[in-house]
Amino acid sequence: MMKPNAHSVKNVSKTATGFLFVFSYLRGRGRFLKPDATRRSTSLPQVGEIQFPRMPKAFFAVAVALAAVPAAQPARRAASLVVVGGTVITENAARQVLTPGAVAIRGTDIIDVDRPEVIAGRYAATETIDARDQIVLPGLINTHTHAPMVMFRGLADDLALMEWLQKYIFPAEAKTVSADFVRIGTRLAALEMIESGTTTYADMYYFEEEIAKATREAGLRGVLGETIIQFPSPDAKTPAEGLARAERFIAAFKGDSLIVPAVAPHAMYTNDKATLVASAELGRRYGVPVLIHLAETEDEVRIARDQYHLTPVGYLDSIGFLGPRTLAAHGIWVTDDDIQVLSQR
Numbered sequence: 510m511m512k513p514n515a516h517s518v519k520n521v522s523k524t525a526t527g528f529l530f531v532f533s534y535l536r537g538r539g540r541f542l543k544p545d546a547t548r549r550s551t552s553l554p555q556v557g558e559i560q561f562p563r564m565p566k567a568f569f570a571v572a573v574a575l576a577a578v579p580a581a582q583p584a585r586r587a588a589s590l591v592v593v594g595g596t597v598i599t600e601n602a603a604r605q606v607l608t609p610g611a612v613a614i615r616g617t618d619i620i621d622v623d624r625p626e627v628i629a630g631r632y633a634a635t636e637t638i639d640a641r642d643q644i645v646l647p648g649l650i651n652t653h654t655h656a657p658m659v660m661f662r663g664l665a666d667d668l669a670l671m672e673w674l675q676k677y678i679f680p681a682e683a684k685t686v687s688a689d690f691v692r693i694g695t696r697l698a699a700l701e702m703i704e705s706g707t708t709t710y711a712d713m714y715y716f717e718e719e720i721a722k723a724t725r726e727a728g729l730r731g732v733l734g735e736t737i738i739q740f741p742s743p744d745a746k747t748p749a750e751g752l753a754r755a756e757r758f759i760a761a762f763k764g765d766s767l768i769v770p771a772v773a774p775h776a777m778y779t780n781d782k783a784t785l786v787a788s789a790e791l792g793r794r795y796g797v798p799v800l801i802h803l804a805e806t807e808d809e810v811r812i813a814r815d816q817y818h819l820t821p822v823g824y825l826d827s828i829g830f831l832g833p834r835t836l837a838a839h840g841i842w843v844t845d846d847d848i849q850v851l852s853q854r
């Protein structure tokens with residue numbers, strides 16, 4: 510017996526009216542066939558007897574392909590992939606966990622999540638993955654990365670942040686970081702993220718357009734911030750140059766389906782007030798996130814106290830930096846008052 514192939518069903522599901530038509534046609538199929546039981550079930554004249562004389566030619570072909578489906582079985586919709594049999598952690602409003610469950614995917618979209626028998630009844634899958642003894646869950650989100658820095662893995666471990674940055678990382682970056690370095694490092698980082706179940710990440714680094722391209726290529730989502738820092742960096746001699754670079758990057762990727770471009774002033778202790786304010790204004794002007802390291806170490810808290818008699822959060826708030834699109838990384842040393850301020854801006 511002929512079964513509808515994925516192609517024909519997909520054509521039907523493109524229009525709601527088309528689908529309803531096929532559904533009602535299948536239910537009443539016996540009646541349509543009655544006038545001439547000897548006629549071959551896939552012949553065009555027979556479909557014509559349904560009295561839709563102006564039906565488009567392509568649609569005739571779809572209806573004919575479906576004509577041989579048994580009347581009791583509703584048409585199954587096409588799915589490019591069904592993942593079946595695993596423990597599905599839905600993270601829906603009811604925090605449902607399906608043991609076992611199944612997930613139907615069409616193209617890049619998850620179109621249904623339910624018990625295996627329900628999904629099997631609704632969808633004809635081009636490809637099926639047996640996920641027995643495995644957990645199926647929404648992708649993890651890493652909220653703070655410098656993806657290409659996988660290339661520095663093992664360099665100067667186990668040091669305090671300021672010593673690590675100033676004695677090792679900033680000098681190493683000045684010598685080695687280029688567009689090539691960033692592209693290669695991001696591709697490696699993307700592989701590691703995919704392997705560990707991370708599908709979205711928030712990054713701040715240099716040559717962020719290379720990171721964006723590699724992220725898209727890997728099929729990951731990224732909130733990607735071009736770094737702004739007061740001293741000469743691998744991709745900008747001055748903060749003003751960095752800001753101009755960030756603006757070009759934001760303009761190039763705004764509205765992208767996978768990339769949310771952003772601006773990333775490194776920290777309150779590596780940028781002066783004018784640079785911090787200009788970064789926040791750039792973010793506001795384009796309606797994009799502003800990423801910053803904040804209250805990461807006790808050293809940072811000490812610097813803010815010594816220079817401004819404020820906490821790092823208090824200082825950023827005093828210059829109008831904070832807003833609803835601020836993404837603060839770390840926040841290890843925030844006070845209760847700082848948390849209040851951050852939640853209100």
Ligand SMILES: [Zn+2]
Nearest residue numbers: 653655802838
């Ligand atoms: Zn960081």
